[in-house]
Amino acid sequence: MKNFLIVGHKAVTETFSLNDLPGAAGRMDILCRCINAALFLSHDLRRDVCVFIVLKGEPSSPKIVRFDGSMVRYLSPDERSCASLIKKALEKKAQDFWTESTAGVSVRKGDMEAIIKELEMKITYLREDGEDIRAKIFEGYSNRLFVLGDHLGLTEVEEKMISECEHETISVGPLSLHADHCIVLLHNEMDRGKHI
């Protein structure tokens, strides 16, 4: 599996209105677009992808929602569809283990650290000043955890957590882009490594 982890520093951790994802739901729109970018092909899903979103907003932070591409159902590409599945996950009681809310979508208590420990994979951290993705031979990424920040980036504490693991820091191009756009570019590089 290719694994993506995106940290939503303001994303709320209880039920929310689908009509105000950027405001009241704490930039939940960013996380929805990342899930779309990670999972969707044209008329198909990337079944070899798992997405973890870490929600660090009020009132019961932190929680993690997992979208498992091999199992997920009821997901359409629009932000509202994705948000409705996150909302259903947040309506479940979050515990120290995964609880499935809808097919392929699960929730638990925990921070980024919990996923790093669970997966025990090399981390590829996306950051503007990282090594250019095209300067690398981009293959064998099927057992990797890609970590991306939201509009606030990652905190110092989160970056320290990464620096203590086996990791590399890469960038996807010369300009600073939204996290979901970075995921599209990562996938393209991996698709090319596999197919060309």
Added chain:
Amino acid sequence: MKNFLIVGHKAVTETFSLNDLPGAAGRMDILCRCINAALFLSHDLRRDVCVFIVLKGEPSSPKIVRFDGSMVRYLSPDERSCASLIKKALEKKAQDFWTESTAGVSVRKGDMEAIIKELEMKITYLREDGEDIRAKIFEGYSNRLFVLGDHLGLTEVEEKMISECEHETISVGPLSLHADHCIVLLHNEMDRGKHI
């Protein structure tokens, strides 16, 4: 300016509910994501980009809505924000010339042909079986019209319209992707051409 034209074959041509972009609004969500991909950088807008969406759904098709990156205001990255500006444009009376609805957003009657005639630029048509973008020297694309289809692709009539102009057909990678993901990949290639 870099110009993007996306055809929404089912996208409605009168006011619509922001709560059902994929259904009642005729896959308006696709067009919103394309506008996001074309215009947004992290914490900034691409001021050298213009996006044209051609709406071909009921009841008063066809109409074109233009987002001019050099002028646009009140646009946030979420689908609903973008859709609300499209909705305001559709509430204006569409005529054979552009009418501005909000800053940088305008509407007119017309089909893809009207834009091709107005811009008089070489067309780059995105299609799965086109030449790979990386097999080309991707520079000097500032005066180009990029054309993309929605989930239905382009019709035979639309493809004939392109074939009668100066054009090239390119693809962005080995897999079939959503139009907005293709736009992200196009931009990255142009950003690299400019900056590296």
